[in-house]
Structure formats: structure tokens, C-alpha cells
Amino acid sequence: MTTPPATPVTTPDGELPPLHIEVDGEPAADPDLLATLMSGYGHFTAMQVRGGGVRGLGPHLDRLDRATRELFGRGLDGGRVRALLAGALAAAGRRDASARVYVYEGARTVVTVRAPYPVDRTPQALKSVAYWRPAAHLKHLGGFGQTFHGDAARRAGFDEALLTGGPDAEIAEGAVTNIAFWDGTSVVWPSAPCLAGVTMALLAPRLPSVSRRVTLADVPGFRSAFVTNSRGIAPVSRIDDTVLTVDEELMARVYAAYEAVPWDSVEGA
Template identity: 75%
Template sequence: MTTAPLHVEIDGSPAPDPELLATLMGGYGHFTAMQVRDGRVRGLGLHLDRLDRSTHELFGTGIDAGRLRVLLTGALEAAGRRDAAVRVYVYAGVRVVVTVREPASMPAAPQSLKSVEYWRPAAHIKHVGGFGQSYHGDAARRAGFDEALLTSSHGEIAEGAVTNIAFWDGTSVVWPSAPCLTGVTMALLEPRLPSARRPVTLASLRDFRAAFVTNSRGIAPVERIDEVRFEVDEELMGRVYAAYASAPWEPLEAGRSGGPGSPVWHESSTDAS
């Protein structure tokens, strides 16, 4: 007996690749987000390692860094860009999707965060399908905040909805030790600053002098978490920005775009994480 092929329609029109669409809609995969400037990426090796490590964990096989470099370079060439916000997604069958968008940067203004009771599942993986993050992030913005801060039911702080967070106690930059994604910007800063990892709770916020958030778009100071206010420590932020600037930009290797089973998509929306 012959199995009928999968049929998928989008707004009444047949999808050009229904099997791929079904894979993407399944929501089981992972990604990394990076800023590209003049064909270079800060922490490129960390991004490639993240993709390989998560592919091993989710799908039982690795992904070749050379293949990823070819896909990245090809997507940028096809989009006609040297500067861009780029995401690399990996799905079952090690199907790779690259998105190329306008370059983005972290807002310069100090950020306000609203705490919510939510921790991401498998927090060490930058996985797709972040409904909880989007839900709480949108709710925080509707309440007049810039971002949601994810906490446990006991008020232990893990991370922002799309950021890592760090606190300054006057001696060390303290990164919360609760389960979270170690973002690439965080991974670049941690060894370049006097850093420590330990539990941080909402109840202990007043023990800290300052705070800041990081993600693929950059770094910003925090001015408020719920009703707790922080002064922006200009000296601290200068040290943080200088530490980030000291991380080298790594060039992407030139190569042809695409490959069998490796679609390249191009988007125009603003990168958010």
C-alpha cells in the first residue's frame, strides 16, 4: 500500500516543501543568534561549539563547523550583506535554516525588568519554541517594563526572557547560578571580568550596587527590577564595555551558499535575542 504524500496549505496555497514545513512547525530544534559586522562575528567559535553540542544532545550527531561557515557565508552573500543579524537553526535530520536580518544593537537606555515565576525547560539549550518567554516578555512590556526576569517560585533569579543578567556587589560581577543559558556575550565577559556565580534572589536585590543585561545584541545597564531601583554605575559599565570590546572579531570563511537539505531563508524583522 502506497502512503499518500503529506499535503500542507498556507492561506489556501500548497506549501512548496511540506515535509520541511512540518519539521519546522514541530518546534523541536535549537539555534544561535549572532551579530555580523564586516563579515566577522564576536565569539564565532562559541556559536559553532553551541550548535555542535546542542545538535549532539538533541539528535545524537554533531554538525560540522565547516558546513556551518559555508552556509553562513552563502546566506550573507545571497542577502548582499556584510553587516547583519543572523540566526542559525538546526532541526531533526540536521536540517539547517539560516536567517539574515537587519543588524541590531542593544538599546542604550537603562532597562527595567519585571519578575515572573517561570524557568525555561532545558535552560542550557537555546531551543526554539519559546512560548513562555514570549508570553512573559510581552506581558512585561504591556506593564511598562522592557523585559521579563525569570525566577523560581521562591524568587531565585535565573535569567531574562531573552537576556542574561549580572549584578555588581562592589567587588565581583555576580552571575546567577540558577539554571540558565550561558549566552555567548556572557561567556565572553565572564573570564574578562572579576566574576562569580552564586544564587541571587529577589529578596537579595538591595545587596547589589548595580546590574546589567547581555544578549547577542550587546549590553545594557539595568535601572529597575520590579520596585527596586539601581543607579547606573558608569565606571562599572565602562569596564564591562571595554571587556566586551577586547573580545576579537572572528572572520567567517568564504564559501558557496547552501547545500542539499540545507535551506537558506532571509528575513527583514528585527533580531530579538
């Protein structure tokens, strides 16, 4: 019996993988790995590490597993991720760091470690843009739109872009943050499609939270707002031309809720 030829593996855009790759005129040390990284198809999670621990490590590992199952049809063992993260931190000689875990086709896992981001609670000015991330529930790669709009917002004198969509500019999230509004009684998380960030997920049950539809027209009716991501939490001082009060009492409550979250050891118990 004649064995049929193997079907070549293609990249997400249907292209065959390259036979040869050069970087700045030099052959890549591992062309297969570089081709995987260049595909731009995958997902990741970002976290701050302090003293070898991460706030919400479990949700980070769950996120990686869920996204790997959705994108690649297989799970990602949390114990393996922990071991890779611990190994990367040890190799970098760091117990405090900003770390990312990227996952690509075949569950190939890449860990990056850099210096930790300092706490920055500077009030943020946001510029609204008409853009929603595709497959917004995933922390996926290929964030050209986010980077494009974020850079344009900064050139215009803002700190970040605020992603909105639809005819009435429904608010979803920031370019790299979740956003929450304070109505005097509840913390309101927009219900439009967005990434359920780990910091948001840790805060929401510790604050009087609700999720509902929010549009740009609703913004003047809120008392204040704040943004969250893996680097921390900051108040919002302005959205477009609408000035928002920085509610120090609210922010103290939000910071205290977040700081009450325990640090989970990367190395395990």
C-alpha cells in the first residue's frame, strides 16, 4: 500500500512555514521556533511577580488553559506553566518581576521576564475610539488595533485609548485595561464584549459591583471612574472632553480591596 504524502502544516493565514529565516542578515538559531512566534497566532497572560508570588495566579493559569483549549483544542497543564515561570525567574535572578506567558500552536510556551513595573496611580486621560477587539474574551496576540489607537491617543495628549462600538459608542474596555465607573452606590463594569482581566476579576467580588451597558453619553452621569490591568489600578481624570472627579475615598477603598488579595507562590506550597 502506498503511503499518502503528509499534509503540510500551514500557518493561520494558509501559508506554508518558511524553509529559511534570517534576522538582520543572520540565519535564525531555531527557525521552527521563530516561525511559530512570527505566526502571530496565540494568546498570553501578563502578571506582576513580587517575592516569587503572583496575585491571582490561579485565574492566570485558568485563563491560559481555557484559551489553549479554544485555540488549539488541548489543555495546558498549570503545573508545567508554574515550573516554566519559576525556572525563568530563577534564570533571570529575580523574585520581583513583570512576567508574561505566551502560548502558540502545539501549546509551545514562551515565558518572558523583565524588571517589575513600578506602581503608578497617576490619573489617566482616555480618548474614545471606534474600535472593539476581535474575540475580545481572549487575551490574544495580534493587537495591532490596540497599539495603533493607543499610540494615536498618546500623540493627541491622552494616556490611553477607550474602545467603543456601535451607533451609540458603547464602551467596552481600554486598549490595555478594563474600566469601571462609580455611580455613588455601585462599581459599574461595562457589559460590552471585553477581556475579563484578572485584576478586574479579583476586584469585582470585593466591591459592590454590577455589570451593565455603558455608552459615552452616560459618562457625565457617573461620579468617577478607574482603570485596571496587570500593572495595577489608576483613577480616570478625563474621557475626551468630560472631566471626571478623582474620588480619593473610592480609590482608597479600591486599592485596599486589591491589596487584600493574597500572593500565590509561583513555586507552589
